[in-house]
Amino acid sequence: MDRLLEILSDLHPEIDFEECTTLIDDGILDSFDIVSLISEINEEYDVVISAEYIVPENFNSAEALYALIEKLEEE
Amino acid sequence: MLFTSYRFLAFLLVLFVLYYVIPKKTQWMLLLVASYVFYAFAGWEYFIFMGITTLSTYGAGLLIDRNHSRQKAYLAEHKAELSKEEKKAYKEKQKNKRFAIMVVCLVLNFGILAVLKYTNFMIANINGVLEMTGSDKVLAFQDLILPLGISFYTFQSMGYLIDIHRGKYGAQKNVLKFALFVSFFPQLIQGPISRYDDLEKGLFGQHAFDWHTVSFGLQRILWGYFKKLVIADRMLIGVNAIIGDTESFTGFYVFLGMLFYALQLYADFTGGIDITIGIAQVLGIKMQENFNRPYFSKGIKEYWRRWHISLGAWFTDYLFYPISVCKPMLKVSKWSRKLLGEQVGKRVPVYAASIAVWFVTGIWHGAAWNFIVWGLGNCFFIMLSQECEPLYEKFHNRFAVKEKMWFKAFQIGRTFLLMSSLRMLDCYRDVPMTFRMFGSMFTDWNIGEVLSTGIWNLGLGLHDYIVLLIGIVILLTVSLVGRRGSVRDKIASKPMWVSMAVFGGMFIAVILFGAYGMGYDASQFIYNQF
Amino acid sequence: MKEKKNVRGKIFATVAIGLVLIIVILGLLQRLVMPKYMGEVKEGALIGEYYDENKDFDVVFIGDCEVYENFVPAVLWENYGINSYIRGSAQQLIWQSYYLAEETLTYETPDVIVFNVLALQYNEPQKEAYNRMTIDGMRWSPSKVGSIQASMMEDENFIEYVFPLLRYHDRWSALEKEDFTYLFGAEKVGHNGYYMQVGIEPVEYIPEGRRLGDYSFGDNAWSYMDKMVALCEEKGVELVLIKAPSLYPEWYDEWDVQVEEYAAEHNLKYINFLECTEEIGLDYSTDTYDAGLHLNLYGAVKLTDYFGEYLVTECGLEDRRREEALAAEWEVKLERFYEQKEELEALEEEK
Numbered sequence: 005m006d007r008l009l010e011i012l013s014d015l016h017p018e019i020d021f022e023e024c025t026t027l028i029d030d031g032i033l034d035s036f037d038i039v040s041l042i043s044e045i046n047e048e049y050d051v052v053i054s055a056e057y058i059v060p061e062n063f064n065s066a067e068a069l070y071a072l073i074e075k076l077e078e079e
Numbered sequence: 080m081l082f083t084s085y086r087f088l089a090f091l092l093v094l095f096v097l098y099y100v101i102p103k104k105t106q107w108m109l110l111l112v113a114s115y116v117f118y119a120f121a122g123w124e125y126f127i128f129m130g131i132t133t134l135s136t137y138g139a140g141l142l143i144d145r146n147h148s149r150q151k152a153y154l155a156e157h158k159a160e161l162s163k164e165e166k167k168a169y170k171e172k173q174k175n176k177r178f179a180i181m182v183v184c185l186v187l188n189f190g191i192l193a194v195l196k197y198t199n200f201m202i203a204n205i206n207g208v209l210e211m212t213g214s215d216k217v218l219a220f221q222d223l224i225l226p227l228g229i230s231f232y233t234f235q236s237m238g239y240l241i242d243i244h245r246g247k248y249g250a251q252k253n254v255l256k257f258a259l260f261v262s263f264f265p266q267l268i269q270g271p272i273s274r275y276d277d278l279e280k281g282l283f284g285q286h287a288f289d290w291h292t293v294s295f296g297l298q299r300i301l302w303g304y305f306k307k308l309v310i311a312d313r314m315l316i317g318v319n320a321i322i323g324d325t326e327s328f329t330g331f332y333v334f335l336g337m338l339f340y341a342l343q344l345y346a347d348f349t350g351g352i353d354i355t356i357g358i359a360q361v362l363g364i365k366m367q368e369n370f371n372r373p374y375f376s377k378g379i380k381e382y383w384r385r386w387h388i389s390l391g392a393w394f395t396d397y398l399f400y401p402i403s404v405c406k407p408m409l410k411v412s413k414w415s416r417k418l419l420g421e422q423v424g425k426r427v428p429v430y431a432a433s434i435a436v437w438f439v440t441g442i443w444h445g446a447a448w449n450f451i452v453w454g455l456g457n458c459f460f461i462m463l464s465q466e467c468e469p470l471y472e473k474f475h476n477r478f479a480v481k482e483k484m485w486f487k488a489f490q491i492g493r494t495f496l497l498m499s500s501l502r503m504l505d506c507y508r509d510v511p512m513t514f515r516m517f518g519s520m521f522t523d524w525n526i527g528e529v530l531s532t533g534i535w536n537l538g539l540g541l542h543d544y545i546v547l548l549i550g551i552v553i554l555l556t557v558s559l560v561g562r563r564g565s566v567r568d569k570i571a572s573k574p575m576w577v578s579m580a581v582f583g584g585m586f587i588a589v590i591l592f593g594a595y596g597m598g599y600d601a602s603q604f605i606y607n608q609f
Numbered sequence: 610m611k612e613k614k615n616v617r618g619k620i621f622a623t624v625a626i627g628l629v630l631i632i633v634i635l636g637l638l639q640r641l642v643m644p645k646y647m648g649e650v651k652e653g654a655l656i657g658e659y660y661d662e663n664k665d666f667d668v669v670f671i672g673d674c675e676v677y678e679n680f681v682p683a684v685l686w687e688n689y690g691i692n693s694y695i696r697g698s699a700q701q702l703i704w705q706s707y708y709l710a711e712e713t714l715t716y717e718t719p720d721v722i723v724f725n726v727l728a729l730q731y732n733e734p735q736k737e738a739y740n741r742m743t744i745d746g747m748r749w750s751p752s753k754v755g756s757i758q759a760s761m762m763e764d765e766n767f768i769e770y771v772f773p774l775l776r777y778h779d780r781w782s783a784l785e786k787e788d789f790t791y792l793f794g795a796e797k798v799g800h801n802g803y804y805m806q807v808g809i810e811p812v813e814y815i816p817e818g819r820r821l822g823d824y825s826f827g828d829n830a831w832s833y834m835d836k837m838v839a840l841c842e843e844k845g846v847e848l849v850l851i852k853a854p855s856l857y858p859e860w861y862d863e864w865d866v867q868v869e870e871y872a873a874e875h876n877l878k879y880i881n882f883l884e885c886t887e888e889i890g891l892d893y894s895t896d897t898y899d900a901g902l903h904l905n906l907y908g909a910v911k912l913t914d915y916f917g918e919y920l921v922t923e924c925g926l927e928d929r930r931r932e933e934a935l936a937a938e939w940e941v942k943l944e945r946f947y948e949q950k951e952e953l954e955a956l957e958e959e960k
Contacts, residue, residue, distance in 0.1 A: 034380065035395050036465065039403040039429045043412045052409065055400035056245035085768050542782035575620050579627030587634060591642075591778050596769070597737065 005070050011044045012066055021066040028060040038063060051076040080120040082268065082354050083308065083595060090117070095293075095361055103285035110259055110282065110362070117264035118227065125226035128195075129262060132188050136236040137250075137257045139184035140243045143177045144250035181244045185237060192233045195223050200446035228267035230443060234393055236261050239275045241397050248276050256283055265355040269348065271369040271389035278366070286363030295567050296360030298582055302557075303353030305585055308593030310550040311347035313543055316594070318343050320537040322506040325516060330523025332533060333503075333516045340506055341499040342551060345374065348387075372558050377490035379461050382498055390443075394436050403432035433458050444505075449513065453504040460497060546592050637792075639774035642781055643745070645791040646798070652677070652699045654798045656709075656746030659696055662801075663938065664717040667926050668693035670802065671710050672725030673701040675853035678903035680723075682801035683946045684913040686939050689921055690928030695802025698746075700739040703728040703833045708756035710837055712747065714844050721924050722841055723849045726868050726879075727860065729834065732827025734762050745773060759833075800946050807906045807953040808898035815901060818859025826867060838875050847878075847924055854882040854891060854912065856901035878923065882912065889915040906950065 012021040015037050019027075027033045033041070042053045051073055062072045080087045094113050098106055118125065150173045154166060161169070202218045209216050239260070243250050251257040259282055260275060321328045321336030328336065352369045359366040373386035383391050402408060408428045416424030434455070441454020480486040500517065507513040525533070534544070560566050570578045646653030655677060668691055670676040677697030685691040696709045710722055734740060740760045747753040757770045769776040780788075798804065841848040850872055852860055865881055872879035882889065889911050893901060896908025904912060920926045929935055 031384070035399060036429050039400070039432070040425050042404045043409055043425065043428060046409045047413065052406055053404060055396070055404055056247070058396070058400045058404070059247075085766050540782065575623040576627065579623060583627055583631040586631065587638070590635065590774060591638060591781055593778070596776060596779065597764070 005066075007048055008045070008070050008073070009066055011041065011048065015040065025065040025067075027065060028063050033063060041069075045073060049073050049077060080117055082351060083304070083312075086120075091358065098286075098362060099288040103287065106286060106362075107256065107259055107283045110263065111255060114259060114262040114264040114267070118262060118267065121227035122224070124224060125229075128191060128226045128229060129232060131191065132233060132236050133258045133261045134254070135184050135187055136240050136261070137254050139180050140240055140250035140257075141252070142180050143240075143243050146173055146177050146180075147246055149173075177244055181240060184240055188233050188237055192229055195225055195229065197442070197446045198223055231267060231270050231272055232261050234272045234390075235266075238272065238393055238397060242275060248279075251275070251279075259283075265358040266366070269351050269355070270387070271352065271355070271367060272393050273366060273389065278364070281359070281362075281364030281366070284363070289363070292363055293361050295571075296357045296362075298567055299353050299357030299360060301357075301582060301585055301589065303350040303355075303357055304589050304593070305550075306346040306350030306353065306554065308589055308595055310547065310554065311343050311350060312594035313539070313547055313550075313592075314339050314343035314346065316543070317537045317539050318506070320539075325507065325512060327536075329516065329519035329525070331520070331526040331529040333520050335529060335534070336506065337499045337503055340502060341374075341495070344502070344505075346550075346554065372562070374495050375491055375558070376494050377487060378464060378494055379457065379497065380464070382494055383457070383461075390440070394440055398439060399432050399436045402435055403428045408432070430462060433461065437461075448510050449504040449507070452510050453501055456501045456504070460501075550592075635774060638781075639772065639777075640792055641784065641788055642777040642779075643773050644741075644777065644780070645787050645795055646742070647787045647791050647795055648785070650742075651798045652804060653742035654746065654795055655802055655804065656696065656698050656743060657795075658746075658797060658799055659694065659713075659802070660748060662694060665692065665935075666694045666717060666719045667691050667929070668721045668723060668920060669710075669713055669719045670695040670697060670723045670725075671701075671706045671713075672697055672723075673728055674699055674903060675725045675727055675855055676723070677799065677802055677804050678806065679853045679855070679909050679912055680916065681803050681906070681909045681913045683803070683939075683943055684910050685917045685920070686930075687943070688914055689917040689926070690930035691917060691920060691926050692929055692935060692939075693801065695799070697802055698739075698743040700731075700735060701728060701743050702731050702734065702739075702760060703830050703837075704759040705740075705743045705756050707833045707837045707840070708752040708759070709743075709747075711755070711840060712750055712752035714840065714846070715750070715752070718844055719846060720926055721847045721849055721920065723851055724837065726850050726852050727855075727858075729826045729830045729864070729868070732829045734760050737762050737765060740765070741776075744770060797945075800942065800949075803909070805906055805946075805949055805953060806898040806903065807950065807957050809895055809905060809907075809957075810898055810900045811894035812856060812897060812901040815856050818857070818861060821861070821863075824861055824863035824867075826864070834871070838877070849924070850877055850879040851916075852879075852881040852883060853904075854886050854889070855903060856883075856893065856897075858902075880916075880919070882916075885915070 009021050012019070016032060019032055021027075024032065038058060042058075046052060053072065053076065057072060057076075062068055080090060090113070094109070098109055101109060115126075118129065150170065153169070154161075199220050202220055206217055209218075242248060251260065260278060263273075263278070263282065266273060318336060318339045321332050321339065349370050356366045356368070367389060369388050371385040371388065373382055376382035376385050408431070411431075412425065412428045415427040418424065419427070437454040437458035438451060439454075440457075441450040441452070444450045444453070475481050503517060504510065504513050507516055539547075557566055560569065570581055644650075644653060652674070668685070670680055670693065674697065677695045680693075680695060682693040682695065685693045696713060698705070701709075706724060706728060710724075713719075713722075740762070744753065744756055744760060747756065757767060761767065766775075838848060850868060852865070852868070860881075860883060868879055868881075871877075886893075891904070891908055891911055896904055896911065898905035
């Protein structure tokens, strides 16, 4: 989780990712951010977040994203 | 049937009345019949293509959906006996099956679209190459039909198929209901490209007559006609005059034409969408918005999140992400980071996907180099602004102007002019001509001539300019007021006579000042051709 | 509860008043933008004037400019005591003539209907503006509906006849003084449908008629001729076919033969006045106001007098000058007729 927060802060240092739950709804993460995020996660956790998982529910908060990573790691 | 034909209005009237008279359970069937009647007016032969898309997507959706449930059932049933590896292998096998079904259906449908829309463009290019190589062989152009709304309904259906494949929702089991989703008439002509889960409830639900919804829908329709008939179609006269004569109308004329076209396109397209969403609302169906005051965007990326939203979202979800985060691309990303360094390397997937998306977006708009250049032009400026991001940041750290009114206005103006310049590729015959006309804006200094006498040579008289000016002021006012909540809500909260006056006045204005009937060519919605 | 009812009533009243207001405004706008035909092009006003009449005519003329420029009902009354009216309009097409005849026969049954056969040359609608001049003046009736449906050009819509505002809305930018002056009623243009012209422009040369590939009239045109014949027969009205003595547009011999044959076949009277210009005493150097296209008042008086004689002897029309009410009516009409004649002649002098 900490590593994920680090990756996120690299993208947008000004955002408090532990609190924010509207990353997509408020347009904080745009499509470019999401793609860099996914490739970073791929490096870090060795999971592939394919396009079907790119929905607001999975990316609105760091927590949700981490849950997704864990779920994918399991599979 | 054009939105601006008397026949269409009569069609709507009959539909609206019938819709609330018949049993609510059958409302969706009426919509299907109405949509097919609407489509039949365009041409019977088009039904073949829509039929293929409807049936193939329906079938593929069902197969994929069934496979999903079968996999689930199988795994649940054999939970105990299967090892993790076996489960994985089974899943993989099923996944490949589903993928194959989807690909076949995608290839078929996009294939039809591509053949009908791009064959002649390909032939023209091949002929160009042949000519350059000195060959005297020439391929003949094919006489192909382009079914009404094919780009829209194909995209909408394929979005559904991909969503089913992703397991986002279950397939529609009733082929007639699915046929309605594909053919729903208000969005056939120019979109929006709706998502199945957005539309499902509205299309197949039961709707009781609700005065509030119906009157708001009618108001929206009226507003759409106002934009379309009073502003867009009158402006079109000037646009056509300027782009129709590239010999005489250079320099400041081009700039004027660019502004005219920006307004005309906006009024035409958003007006059409207002009519579409308004019709759906009268029918009790909520449709996603397709515009969000795009000309107030402060940057290109923002502009594209606010203009033709459904198309941009479609490309992002079904093309941009699949390309940029697919496994091979992730490999490319890893490799490029090693090779080119972190900063450059991480851009590779995003930029590769962007270029692909914008190329396709361009060619989606039309089978011509103009549109390809237009699409890639957009892509170029998006990347440029992305690359300039650190510079901007430095600038903003140094000068505290970010929140200043005038700076925002500057950003809005800059974005508007940039998008309008790119849009000139819509107007002129070919790419070199567009560049020549664009260049003439900076070389032909005829602003004095244009403003003193030139504006009277564009087929527009003083009365036209007055109507346009008032129309644009109204448009702008509504746009600004609309930033803080629905304008219709605001009017509805006032005494009854206010809304009577507003909409009565607008109705009279459309009838009196609309550019329709004798002397005006029935100008089709610009997006008809796509 | 009562309060709620009150609110509802109030809303209903507002909506009702609002709708009425909108309709009234649209109605006024429609009147405002519709052409008044009071300036240069007065012919468009003729058709509507019929409804003010007592509709007890012995003879009704139907046709294009060759009737409303060439026959003078005042002369028929003064010289023969024949009460006549011209339902003519510019480039009236044969189906429009038919429907005008049909409509006329719902109001009255004259002894004779006179139809000018030049319109047989057109088998299809020609020009929207002329359709409008003939049709807009008609009151609503099945005949008007029929006439519209038969006349519409490809880019016309029926609803634009029902609500002419939809057709003329764009005239808001071209409104003239007459549009306001005549907002609630026009001045009378015709004299029982006759449109008076007193100018003189002698015939200097007659443009030769273009050779045609095919001289036979079209099926559509003939079918309305048949309908007209059947209609008159049914109502017991004698149908007289004429060709006015306009020198051009060319009336081809090939055409004349067809009409003659048709008349003989259906037992109709047909007079081609072009063949009896000498008997009539027409002098084309003084009797036309536009070099041969139409007769002026002086030529029309001669032609009408000649035709009056024919109506009395061949159709057996009686002299009604002893009918007091009718005579009184005509006295007023004649006064206006001669007044305008003097006025126009004075204007002509000034030129």
